[in-house]
Amino acid sequence: MRLNRSVREGLTDLLLAGPATAVMVLLIFLPVGIVAVLSFTDYQFGAASFRWVGWDNYRAILADPFGRRALVNTLTYAAITIPASISLGLLVAIGLHGLTRHQPRLAAVLRAVYFLPVAATLVAMAVAWQMILHPTLGLVNQALGAAGLEGPSWLSDRALVIWTLAAIGIWQSVGYNMVLFLAGLAAIPPHLYDAAAVDGADRPWDRFWTVTWPMLGPVTLFVTVVTATSAFRVFETVATLTQGGPAFASDVLVYAIYREGFVYFKAGHASALTMVFFALVLLFTALKFRVLETQVHYR
Amino acid sequence: MIELRNLSRHYGATRVLDGVSLTLEPGRFTALLGPSGCGKSTLLRLVAGLDRPSTGQILFDGRDVAQESPSERNVAMVFQAYALYPHLTVAQNIALPLAMRRLGRLGRSPLGALSPAVRRTRATLARDVRAVAELLEIVPLLARKPAQLSGGQQQRVALARALVRDPSVFLLDEPLSNLDARLRIQMRAELVALHRRTGHTFLYVTHDQAEAMAMAERIAVMLDGRIAQVGSPRALYERPATCDVAGFIGAHPINLIPGPPEGGLPPALASGQPAPERPLVVGLRPEHLTPAADGPVQGRLDRVAFQGDVQVLGLRLEADGTPLRATAPPDWPAPDAGSAVRLGYRPEHLHLFDAAHGTRIANPGEESSCA
Numbered sequence: 001m002r003l004n005r006s007v008r009e010g011l012t013d014l015l016l017a018g019p020a021t022a023v024m025v026l027l028i029f030l031p032v033g034i035v036a037v038l039s040f041t042d043y044q045f046g047a048a049s050f051r052w053v054g055w056d057n058y059r060a061i062l063a064d065p066f067g068r069r070a071l072v073n074t075l076t077y078a079a080i081t082i083p084a085s086i087s088l089g090l091l092v093a094i095g096l097h098g099l100t101r102h103q104p105r106l107a108a109v110l111r112a113v114y115f116l117p118v119a120a121t122l123v124a125m126a127v128a129w130q131m132i133l134h135p136t137l138g139l140v141n142q143a144l145g146a147a148g149l150e151g152p153s154w155l156s157d158r159a160l161v162i163w164t165l166a167a168i169g170i171w172q173s174v175g176y177n178m179v180l181f182l183a184g185l186a187a188i189p190p191h192l193y194d195a196a197a198v199d200g201a202d203r204p205w206d207r208f209w210t211v212t213w214p215m216l217g218p219v220t221l222f223v224t225v226v227t228a229t230s231a232f233r234v235f236e237t238v239a240t241l242t243q244g245g246p247a248f249a250s251d252v253l254v255y256a257i258y259r260e261g262f263v264y265f266k267a268g269h270a271s272a273l274t275m276v277f278f279a280l281v282l283l284f285t286a287l288k289f290r291v292l293e294t295q296v297h298y299r
Numbered sequence: 300m301i302e303l304r305n306l307s308r309h310y311g312a313t314r315v316l317d318g319v320s321l322t323l324e325p326g327r328f329t330a331l332l333g334p335s336g337c338g339k340s341t342l343l344r345l346v347a348g349l350d351r352p353s354t355g356q357i358l359f360d361g362r363d364v365a366q367e368s369p370s371e372r373n374v375a376m377v378f379q380a381y382a383l384y385p386h387l388t389v390a391q392n393i394a395l396p397l398a399m400r401r402l403g404r405l406g407r408s409p410l411g412a413l414s415p416a417v418r419r420t421r422a423t424l425a426r427d428v429r430a431v432a433e434l435l436e437i438v439p440l441l442a443r444k445p446a447q448l449s450g451g452q453q454q455r456v457a458l459a460r461a462l463v464r465d466p467s468v469f470l471l472d473e474p475l476s477n478l479d480a481r482l483r484i485q486m487r488a489e490l491v492a493l494h495r496r497t498g499h500t501f502l503y504v505t506h507d508q509a510e511a512m513a514m515a516e517r518i519a520v521m522l523d524g525r526i527a528q529v530g531s532p533r534a535l536y537e538r539p540a541t542c543d544v545a546g547f548i549g550a551h552p553i554n555l556i557p558g559p560p561e562g563g564l565p566p567a568l569a570s571g572q573p574a575p576e577r578p579l580v581v582g583l584r585p586e587h588l589t590p591a592a593d594g595p596v597q598g599r600l601d602r603v604a605f606q607g608d609v610q611v612l613g614l615r616l617e618a619d620g621t622p623l624r625a626t627a628p629p630d631w632p633a634p635d636a637g638s639a640v641r642l643g644y645r646p647e648h649l650h651l652f653d654a655a656h657g658t659r660i661a662n663p664g665e666e667s668s669c670a
């Protein structure tokens with residue numbers, strides 16, 4: 001018996017997409033569902049039973065100054081790193097793109113240098129940062145001392161630590177953003193710049209706003225989403241350099257999840273934190289695509 | 300008036316333009332005609348100010364423009380690939396050159412809407428855009444993005460963007476090469492009409508001799524980075540200055556037949572007229588070589604191509620087998636391939652070229668008319 005053509009095609013589609021979808025449901029949606037359920041309980045790892053506590057875990061996150069701290073710190077960290085690493089990445093990319101025409105060798109070397117932090121693991125790099133930022137022996141404060149200034153303790157000053165971590169985050173992601181922007185710049189048709197010059201947009205500032213920035217739209221959207229998600233997920237630097245300290249001044253969502261879940265085994269609390277984190281990332285991504293998608297693909 | 304004086308452009312060791320001199324008279328439609336890769340776009344970019352000559356001068360109304368940017372030269376250019384801004388609507392594309400000139404940075408930004416002066420300027424911009432859109436019949440497209448337009452429509456938008464201001468010269472780089480044959484013919488006529496209506500100076504680059512002949516008042520033929528000849532379409536056709544120009548102009552490729560080394564006409568063509576006694580190459584256009592019962596040329600027919608208004612004949616000379624092209628009226632009864640055909644021509648249609656340099660030698664028949 002021959003099946004109807006549309007049924008056959010449907011079966012083929014199912015066969016192709018089915019297994020991956022099944023695995024995804026099993027490994028992502030199911031655990032997320034379980035986490036969502038756990039976030040309404042007081043479950044502890046290893047405990048034999050649990051109690052429904054309703055919204056208590058969420059209320060605790062918002063009421064507890066330390067819980068709020070993690071949320072505010074994460075948002076602060078994101079608010080610093082996202083714009084800074086995008087604009088620096090773009091700036092470096094434009095510089096290197098221009099340099100490639102006159103000094104291709106030098107541009108290639110610089111490109112590799114900027115990309116190095118992306119290739120290196122952050123945990124290993126953290127050791128280096130620890131030494132550089134050491135209050136008395138560190139390179140930074142030695143240099144400041146030589147210049148007659150007293151350097152602060154970068155990682156143990158409560159007001160400063162989140163900025164220090166953000167700076168490391170920027171250092172790490174600028175190279176990645178630069179590579180993406182470089183690809184975007186190379187894809188801009190040169191005749192658009194010619195047209196802009198003829199139309200009167202021939203100074204660098206006008207060229208940038210007439211051609212470069214609008215033509216980079218899709219790349220910028222992608223870079224923003226990638227940078228934002230990695231900023232919200234910040235963990236390695238906190239775990240290796242500060243453990244959330246001093247006094248929770250550098251506590252962030254993912255580190256709090258790890259601490260609550262894997263150090264204190266408070267699965268319910270950790271699950272609620274996870275859901276907050278999820279909501280944040282999802283909200284941000286949806287907003288980005290909703291608002292920007294229609295504006296960057298010019299059709 | 301625009302004068303190009305002895306322009307050269309090298310890329311490293313490759314010499315793309317080699318001593319180009321050309322004068323564009325105000326209000327004239329000049330075509331720059333040449334095969335692909337001869338340096339036409341390079342020359343156009345030099346005139347526009349998008350590139351600098353290695354040596355030589357460009358004068359706009361007697362003023363050296365070496366230090367001036369394209370917008371200071373006030374050139375308008377239509378690019379081969381149109382180069383519309385994909386993120387702007389058609390109306391915004393057309394308005395951009397005006398906005399760049401008439402509005403400051405603040406006026407172009409969204410904040411500009413707060414100032415009444417800027418609002419007034421923007422209103423006049425919109426009026427100018429509308430006027431040029433009406434001229435080119437693209438009013439219904441004004442709100443679309445370039446990606447939503449056909450090639451022909453994009454072309455009109457590119458023209459509108461160039462036309463919307465009052466430029467010193469219009470530079471068009473093969474603007475019709477992406478269109479289908481029918482639209483191309485239509486746009487040719489429209490461009491010529493546009494030139495008449497606006498009275499601007501046009502420099503029109505093309506590799507299509509039929510296009511140049513149909514549109515231009517003057518044609519500059521460019522071969523290998525040099526201007527080979529400048530003249531009216533008729534002058535280029537009737538008195539090509541070199542073998543190469545003769546080979547490039549004309550719907551059917553010209554026959555170029557070498558004469559005997561001791562000089563004079565090739566014996567197969569000789570019909571008794573006098574000829575200079577030096578080595579020659581003789582040019583004879585297919586449209587001037589036609590079947591004639593008592594013609595002096597004896598050929599053998601290879602093939603016949605019927606083209607509606609004309610039949611193109613491929614032949615070989617009976618004497619030495621030299622291939623020849625000829626034409627016949629559409630109602631000529633073509634014999635079978637391999638038949639002997641007699642052909643005739645009028646002596647004044649012979650073009651004589653020096654065999655060594657390819658330069659034109661005055662035809663005995665033409666001297667009387669030229670004098």
Ligand SMILES: Nc1ncnc2c1ncn2[C@@H]1O[C@H](COP(=O)(O)OP(=O)(O)OP(=O)(O)O)[C@@H](O)[C@H]1O
Binds near residue numbers: 313333337338340342
């Ligand atoms: N940037 C460059 N570097 C080296 N050579 C170049 C460069 N730009 C152009 N050329 C060479 O200059 C010559 C002329 O180029 P140009 O674009 O002016 O040709 P064209 O007459 O416009 O041809 P077409 O009809 O195909 O557009 C070509 O042989 C090309 O290879």
Ligand SMILES: [Mg+2]
Binds near residue numbers: 339340341
């Ligand atoms: Mg070209």
